[in-house]
Amino acid sequence: MPQIFIPQRFNGPPDTANGGYVAGLIAGEMRKAGIEGAIEVSLRAPPPVEAAMDLVIAGGACECRHGDAVVGTARGVEALGAVPAAPTLAVAAQGRENFPPVADHAFPYCFVCGPSRTRDGLCIFTGRPHGYDGVTDVWTPGSDYAEADGLVREAVIWAALDCPGAFAIGFQERPMVLGRIKGQVLRRPEAGAPLIVAAWHLYDDGRKHGAASALFTADGELLAQTEQLWIELK
Incomplete structure (x- = not known):
């Protein structure tokens, strides 16, 4: 079972991991499992720092767990739409x-x-x-x-x-x-x-x-x- 670990450095709110950083780690593990393209991550509870979280990946989806608590879920989704042109x-x-x-x-x-x-x-x-x-x-x-x-x-x-x-x-x-x-x-x-x-x-x-x-x-x-x-x- 893959795990992710967020050092204190990568916090968002105090003593909580930055959500984007957590999502990026989950997306990376899903790609290792063969899930390509866009990934959608839903956070169900504040992700802890300085603690290991287990990832259960199956059927194109993922659960991120800290002990018995589900911190977040993720799944592969369709590609995102077009964005406005970049500023200079x-x-x-x-x-x-x-x-x-x-x-x-x-x-x-x-x-x-x-x-x-x-x-x-x-x-x-x-x-x-x-x-x-x-x-x-x-x-x-x-x-x-x-x-x-x-x-x-x-x-x-x-x-x-x-x-x-x-x-x-x-x-x-x-x-x-x-x-x-x-x-x-x-x-x-x-x-x-x-x-x-x-x-x-x-x-x-x-x-x-x-x-x-x-x-x-x-x-x-x-x-x-x-x-x-x-x-x-x-």
């Missing part, structure tokens, strides 16, 4: 100028978007640039996020596309947690190259909110994309 690198770089201040951040130590994690986090600070309908930032993944082949690890790509969706919805005004993420990685980029991260608000339904996100090369080639369901905290 110059426009994308303007996004972080409008990222909310640390005082307005519900989870300032999040591995992906935490402004208090400038030493060991991804530091993806997506905000709204002028003239673009979404939130953006430029992210240059370091070599410590790459496999031996020099390409960025799949779980890190999923993590990078997680939090931007929440900021496209308005995380700073209404904190929320990830409930479901559907994603596909088309091509893993090399570490050390600047990449464009963008995300868009899709819908609101009470405390449920939808978003989509994408990762592009500096020239606008689509590398990976997600569609997400976020649950607003009470």
Whole structure:
């Protein structure tokens, strides 16, 4: 039975693993089991850090368990739809100028978007640039996020596309947690190259909110994309 283990470093909310990172690890194990294409991961409980979780993969689906509790489920799904064209690198770089201040951040130590994690986090600070309908930032993944082949690890790509969706919805005004993420990685980029991260608000339904996100090369080639369901905290 395969297992995944999330070190404390890869947290989202305090003492909880980043949902996108967890989803990326699950997707990677499903691919090892022969399940290709887009993967949809639904989180049923907060994924723990510093604890092993068992993966039960059968019939094109997966259960992620921590003891007797089902933390999440996953399944292969159809390919995601088209995304808007990428902003230019110059426009994308303007996004972080409008990222909310640390005082307005519900989870300032999040591995992906935490402004208090400038030493060991991804530091993806997506905000709204002028003239673009979404939130953006430029992210240059370091070599410590790459496999031996020099390409960025799949779980890190999923993590990078997680939090931007929440900021496209308005995380700073209404904190929320990830409930479901559907994603596909088309091509893993090399570490050390600047990449464009963008995300868009899709819908609101009470405390449920939808978003989509994408990762592009500096020239606008689509590398990976997600569609997400976020649950607003009470």
